[in-house]
Amino acid sequence: MSTIQMPVPDAGIIAQKPQIVAALQAVLPADAVISDPAETRAYECDALTAYRCPPLAVVLPRTTEEVAAAMRICHDMGVPVVPRGAGTSLAGGALPTADSVVIATLRLREVLEIDTSNRFVRVQTGVTNLSVSGELAPLGFFYAPDPSSQLACTIAGNIAMNSGGAHCLKYGVTTNNLLGVRMVLASGEIVEIGGPLPGAAGLDLLGLICGSEGQLGIVTEATLRILPRPEGARPMLIGFDSAEVAGECVARIIRSGLLPVAIEYMDDVCLRAVEGFARAGYPDCAAVLIVEVEGSEAEIAEQTERIRAIAAALHPVEFRSSRNDDESLAIWKGRKSAFGAMGRLGDYLCLDGTVPVSKLPFTLRRIGELSREHGLEVANVFHAGDGNMHPLILFDANKPGDLERAEAFGRDILRLCVEVGGCLTGEHGVGIEKRDLMSAQYGPDDMAIQMEVKSALDPRWLLNPAKVFPLDASQPWREGTAR
Amino acid sequence: MMAPASEAELAALVADHHGRAAPLWLAGGGTRLRLPQAAALSTRALSGVVTYEPGELTLIARAGTPVAEIEALLASQGQALAFEPMDHRAILGTTGAPTVGGVVAANVSGPRRVLAGACRDHLLGVRFVDGRGRVIRNGGRVMKNVTGMDLGRLVAGSFGTLAVLTEVALKTLPLPEAQETLAFPGLDAAQAVALFSAALATPFEVSGAAFHAGTAWLRIEGLAAQVAYRRARLTALLRDHTPEVLDAAASRALWQGLRDVAHFAGEGALWRILVKPTDAPATAAALARLGGNASLDWGGGLIWYRGPGEPAQVRQAAGAGLAMLLRPSGDAPPLFPAEPPGVAAISAALRRTFDPAGILNPGLMEG
Ligand SMILES: Cc1cc2nc3c(=O)[nH]c(=O)nc-3n(C[C@H](O)[C@H](O)[C@H](O)COP(=O)(O)OP(=O)(O)OC[C@H]3O[C@@H](n4cnc5c(N)ncnc54)[C@H](O)[C@@H]3O)c2cc1C
Numbered sequence: 079m080s081t082i083q084m085p086v087p088d089a090g091i092i093a094q095k096p097q098i099v100a101a102l103q104a105v106l107p108a109d110a111v112i113s114d115p116a117e118t119r120a121y122e123c124d125a126l127t128a129y130r131c132p133p134l135a136v137v138l139p140r141t142t143e144e145v146a147a148a149m150r151i152c153h154d155m156g157v158p159v160v161p162r163g164a165g166t167s168l169a170g171g172a173l174p175t176a177d178s179v180v181i182a183t184l185r186l187r188e189v190l191e192i193d194t195s196n197r198f199v200r201v202q203t204g205v206t207n208l209s210v211s212g213e214l215a216p217l218g219f220f221y222a223p224d225p226s227s228q229l230a231c232t233i234a235g236n237i238a239m240n241s242g243g244a245h246c247l248k249y250g251v252t253t254n255n256l257l258g259v260r261m262v263l264a265s266g267e268i269v270e271i272g273g274p275l276p277g278a279a280g281l282d283l284l285g286l287i288c289g290s291e292g293q294l295g296i297v298t299e300a301t302l303r304i305l306p307r308p309e310g311a312r313p314m315l316i317g318f319d320s321a322e323v324a325g326e327c328v329a330r331i332i333r334s335g336l337l338p339v340a341i342e343y344m345d346d347v348c349l350r351a352v353e354g355f356a357r358a359g360y361p362d363c364a365a366v367l368i369v370e371v372e373g374s375e376a377e378i379a380e381q382t383e384r385i386r387a388i389a390a391a392l393h394p395v396e397f398r399s400s401r402n403d404d405e406s407l408a409i410w411k412g413r414k415s416a417f418g419a420m421g422r423l424g425d426y427l428c429l430d431g432t433v434p435v436s437k438l439p440f441t442l443r444r445i446g447e448l449s450r451e452h453g454l455e456v457a458n459v460f461h462a463g464d465g466n467m468h469p470l471i472l473f474d475a476n477k478p479g480d481l482e483r484a485e486a487f488g489r490d491i492l493r494l495c496v497e498v499g500g501c502l503t504g505e506h507g508v509g510i511e512k513r514d515l516m517s518a519q520y521g522p523d524d525m526a527i528q529m530e531v532k533s534a535l536d537p538r539w540l541l542n543p544a545k546v547f548p549l550d551a552s553q554p555w556r557e558g559t560a561r
Numbered sequence: 562m563m564a565p566a567s568e569a570e571l572a573a574l575v576a577d578h579h580g581r582a583a584p585l586w587l588a589g590g591g592t593r594l595r596l597p598q599a600a601a602l603s604t605r606a607l608s609g610v611v612t613y614e615p616g617e618l619t620l621i622a623r624a625g626t627p628v629a630e631i632e633a634l635l636a637s638q639g640q641a642l643a644f645e646p647m648d649h650r651a652i653l654g655t656t657g658a659p660t661v662g663g664v665v666a667a668n669v670s671g672p673r674r675v676l677a678g679a680c681r682d683h684l685l686g687v688r689f690v691d692g693r694g695r696v697i698r699n700g701g702r703v704m705k706n707v708t709g710m711d712l713g714r715l716v717a718g719s720f721g722t723l724a725v726l727t728e729v730a731l732k733t734l735p736l737p738e739a740q741e742t743l744a745f746p747g748l749d750a751a752q753a754v755a756l757f758s759a760a761l762a763t764p765f766e767v768s769g770a771a772f773h774a775g776t777a778w779l780r781i782e783g784l785a786a787q788v789a790y791r792r793a794r795l796t797a798l799l800r801d802h803t804p805e806v807l808d809a810a811a812s813r814a815l816w817q818g819l820r821d822v823a824h825f826a827g828e829g830a831l832w833r834i835l836v837k838p839t840d841a842p843a844t845a846a847a848l849a850r851l852g853g854n855a856s857l858d859w860g861g862g863l864i865w866y867r868g869p870g871e872p873a874q875v876r877q878a879a880g881a882g883l884a885m886l887l888r889p890s891g892d893a894p895p896l897f898p899a900e901p902p903g904v905a906a907i908s909a910a911l912r913r914t915f916d917p918a919g920i921l922n923p924g925l926m927e928g
Contacts, residue, residue: 194758194762195758195762195838195839196758196837196838196839197761197762218762219762239707240707240711242705246705247704250678250682251705251707253682253711253714254678254682263907267903268903269903269904269907270901270903270904271904274837275835275836275837275862275881275882275883276674276679276835276859276862276863277668277679277718277835277883278718278883278900279883279897279898279899279900279901279904280897280898280900280904280905280908280926281715281718281719281722281723281908281911281926282668282681282714282715282717282718282719283715283904283907283908283911284714285681285711285713285714285715285717286710286711286712286714286715286911288711288714289707289710289711290710290711293710306761306762306763306764307764308764309764329616329617330616332616332617332618333615333616333638334735335639335735335736335738336735337734337735373764373787374790376786376790377783377784377786377787377790380784380786380787381784432703432704432705432706433703434614434617434619434702434703435616435617436614436616436617461705463704464703464704464705465617465703465704465705466703466704466705499701499702499703500701500703501701501703501706501708502708503706503707503708504703504705504706504707505705505707506707507707508707508708508709512708516708516709519701519708519709520698520708520709521698523695523696523697524697524698524699525709526695527691527695527697527712527914527915528699528709528710528712530914531710531712531715531911531914532710533914534907534910534911534913534914535907535910546709546710
């Protein structure tokens with residue numbers, strides 16, 4: 079059995095299932111309410127597949143008003159609600175409980191307004207991340223945050239998790255590109271926050287909502303900042319025979335005053351897996367960096383030359399810069415297939431801690447030691463420019479006890495990230511996965527005020543139960559006995 | 562004025578005021594508000610850079626650290642705060658030294674916001690004392706962090722109505738190697754905003770787009786060769802106009818003045834109005850009918866208006882925009898725009914959460 083506990087579901091609510099479903103059906107189109115256990119199974123987990131639990135029912139609204147109607151019923155009947163986008167969360171952020179109704183926004187798929195003069199787009203949040211940039215491409219614009227899951231994940235999930243991507247070193251994460259939301263509160267009330275203006279009348283509520291993991295409301299529409307597409311982009315590949323030196327190279331590039339759009343890192347375990355899978359022609363060495371720069375041909379050439387000089391001083395085993403689109407694809411090919419390649423080696427847990435860039439070499443060394451202590455192999459592939467690590471812990475799901483060992487190893491790595499001055503999660507969110515580790519990063523008061531903020535917007539704690547906050551610390555809040 | 566020398570001392574002081582429901586008026590360097598001195602609390606004694614790691618683009622400083630000290634330190638390593646915070650002393654006629662805590666508390670951002678984002682976009686973490694006197698940490702010092710609720714961004718821009726910031730972690734960025742500015746004289750506001758929209762739709766990373774007294778300016782930055790290339794491309798694209806080119810020194814001086822709104826220094830009601838950029842010409846025209854002058858920044862998204870318009874008239878002229886009376890005539894406090902009712906209810910609930918006794922800058926942000 080896996081190690082993350084969930085609260086005991088409320089038998090009273092489960093017993094009321096027929097009434098709850100009937101109430102939802104009374105206000106929603108017939109195909110928008112799913113209650114047959116054979117069908118609700120499809121929503122029993124997100125991408126953290128080790129944890130599964132079918133919900134009481136699933137609601138698939140097509141409008142904000144339908145979301146609000148469903149939310150109001152759940153609120154009035156005291157039923158917990160799990161907001162859901164595409165279900166690609168790696169943190170169990172969209173994991174249902176047996177006594178909850180899932181409200182999924184994935185049928186809200188309209189692009190409502192594209193305004194290139196004021197540089198924003200307004201969408202319903204069920205659109206996928208990639209389709210937003212797809213809509214904008216003919217106009218010469220794009221939406222910057224680009225999680226690797228962008229083909230599937232939705233803007234709703236991106237906002238809830240404050241998702242990042244490979245290019246956020248230059249362009250920032252979701253919170254830096256979000257201008258406004260339309261949101262359904264726990265009570266069912268609809269509010270509009272922000273919009274195309276460069277600022278708010280009062281408090282920066284958007285900053286709070288972005289990354290709040292479905293704890294404060296269900297976001298149904300979003301106004302997003304859009305950017306003109308760069309003239310071009312080219313990656314280069316730099317191989318080193320030591321992880322330390324690769325880490326030093328990252329710091330020197332950043333200090334030099336250049337700002338590449340991406341600096342990605344892959345270690346030897348990952349490189350070997352990728353070679354066996356994608357044959358990307360990467361060097362067999364301790365660490366590879368992929369650095370991408372943007373601009374016109376001349377700008378790219380100048381930046382590439384400067385980075386080549388920085389790398390040369392550190393004696394790389396290989397330096398390869400792309401001269402054309404085919405070579406660019408070849409350089410990115412291994413990195414893009416890294417997760418698939420690792421999947422072929424077996425099951426893996428994907429972690430997401432961030433450390434200060436100067437602590438990368440030390441952290442990598444410590445992870446290697448922990449790997450030996452726990453007797454499990456780990457591969458490292460991550461966004462090095464901002465210190466956002468993704469250690470992949472390999473294990474065998476069919477071997478009893480292996481998942482638990484992998485989870486224990488993972489917890490040690492995340493505690494290590496916090497110890498060296500970093501944090502538990504850089505982009506995947508806390509969900510259930512890191513919930514009980516929150517106390518490693520935050521003291522009791524730091525956490526209490528976050529729970530008080532949750533209570534201010536969701537006094538009955540109905541939204542996305544058992545996520546983000548440790549179960550013990552949140553118990554009085556969830557049970558309504560706090561303060 | 563109270564100026565505690567440590568975070569613990571400050572926390573005890575706030576806890577005491579919380580217990581007595583006694584108001585506190587917060588200041589950093591005192592460049593923004595004219596405060597009732599007896600109940601004024603300054604963070605200026607919580608001063609000093611805690612950590613600066615140029616290779617990580619990270620700065621941690623205590624709230625009372627003067628911005629000038631930080632800017633000098635960063636410049637010594639070829640870096641800067643990319644959001645180029647404005648200095649309010651010229652328009653408010655105040656003395657004192659702007660502090661980094663004040664910058665974050667008011668989310669102060671300058672012209673480069675069109676490219677680099679606002680102060681809050683560069684905020685990595687905070688320490689603050691809430692209205693009960695609890696010391697709270699949120700965020701951290703790393704570039705990517707989604708651990709728990711983002712209270713830092715909520716406190717940024719809350720003008721001291723939620724908490725007293727004691728320490729901030731900010732992202733620093735390399736100073737551009739070269740810069741110049743294209744000046745387009747003889748335009749009206751509509752032509753200027755059309756020019757801005759065209760220029761900001763290019764990949765040439767225009768880092769300033771402002772308009773005043775018939776001249777529109779575009780700032781270009783980057784590596785030396787990049788600036789020359791970008792100038793050529795932009796000039797070709799905007800060939801209906803013939804710009805004058807300002808070199809780096811002239812460009813720097815110009816943008817410092819625009820940043821600090823030096824052209825509206827002195828007396829008279831001064832408004833800061835946020836609009837959708839393409840609404841700026843109509844709003845500027847409506848303001849002109851009230852008398853006075855307007856200038857534009859952020860590609861049209863920010864209007865500065867100095868004139869005799871009464872608050873109700875200015876708000877009507879602003880339409881869907883948000884008008885803040887930053888410099889009232891006389892000694893009155895600034896006047897914030899009102900939040901829509903649903904949003905105001907959320908803000909009120911959050912204020913009760915952070916500051917149950919309502920002691921921190923009470924009523925300041927009420928529109
Ligand atoms: C292969 C793979 C690669 C990935 N790569 C990245 C990456 O590079 N960067 C990155 O940041 N993440 C990455 N992720 C994680 C994941 O894709 C993101 O967290 C994504 O934003 C989730 O979007 P979703 O639509 O799938 O949301 P879901 O998984 O459905 O939900 C995510 C969270 O959002 C909440 N939520 C969903 N909809 C709403 C709503 N309408 N209102 C309020 N809350 C809501 C849910 O309750 C849940 O807590 C990756 C995942 C996978 C499987």
